Amino acid sequence: MVSSMTSRQRVLAALRREPVDRTPVCNPTSVATVELMDLADAPFPDANRKPELMARLAATGYTELGFDTIMPVFSIIQESSALGCKIQWEQKDNWPTVRMREPIFQKPEDIRIPEGWMNHPDAQCVLQAIRILRKEFGDEVAIIGKTMGPWSLGYHCFGVEPFLLLSLDDEGKTKLCLDRLKEVTVQFGLAQIEAGADALTLPDHATGDLVSGEYYARYLRDLHIEFAARLPAPLILHICGRTVDRMQYIAQTGMAAFHYDSKNKPAESMAITRDKISLVGNINNPETLFSKGPEEVRREVYQNLDAGVQLVGPECAIPLQTAIENLKEIPKAVRDWHKQHAGASLGSVN
């Protein structure tokens, strides 16, 4: 039994598959809700564009919900905005999105990463929010940043359909795109680590329904290995959908963790990833967290803990109308499960 840890120690240990006092509750992606925006007086879209509001809304994940992490990068478009993509910022009750009908690139040669792109307010907002949080919370809680992978950036800069068509037509050109865009991922990641992020979520939306496991191995595995080598902080890869067909490859990347979707069962996923990479997730968003109650949330938390999943949390950015009660149930259920299992050995092999 490990003596009690701070939230930050607990998360970092679980990302290394080292023993923990209890399983950390971790949100690699957003847990912002309209209710939390009201509580913190930090609504969208301003909470995506003003560092003080971004930090204040993110902090509620720790102070109100009782999670072990704070994750201020709610959206997936901060760096795309800085690169020049047109953004629909929306209102309080909706996510900002890239206007993909107005792509900024048509072919790999078009890709230019503007010098000083990180001075753009929408990139600076993230860096400043991380600094604010680090200063306010010191070492007590894990602060997680987010840098988008080149596949996701390809969708944003070229449009989803054109980028997928290119990947079917021309492997060489697609790889050239990814190779140019990857520097955005590395630069933004390094800047967030320097600002004080303990770990980084790296979403790269080679999602289960759009892209196959073979595609992942062909286009992304080597790039993800490169990110793990070049970014000196634990990386949490995020890919939505059914992904068991690529988990063996993901486990080879050297990334710290894989943020996995509820379309994958905890036990079947653990059987593939074992001790090569930590899993984090996989409480269902659209049905369980959004439209069911605490009892169902608890059942899914227990399924993850029973399977030995290293960190528990929502599977993806939660719907903005999710009830706080359901989110608070996650840390409650984790504590209760550990009480019931007290005495049994904890840690990487439980």
Ligand SMILES: [Zn+2]
């Ligand atoms: Zn997702």
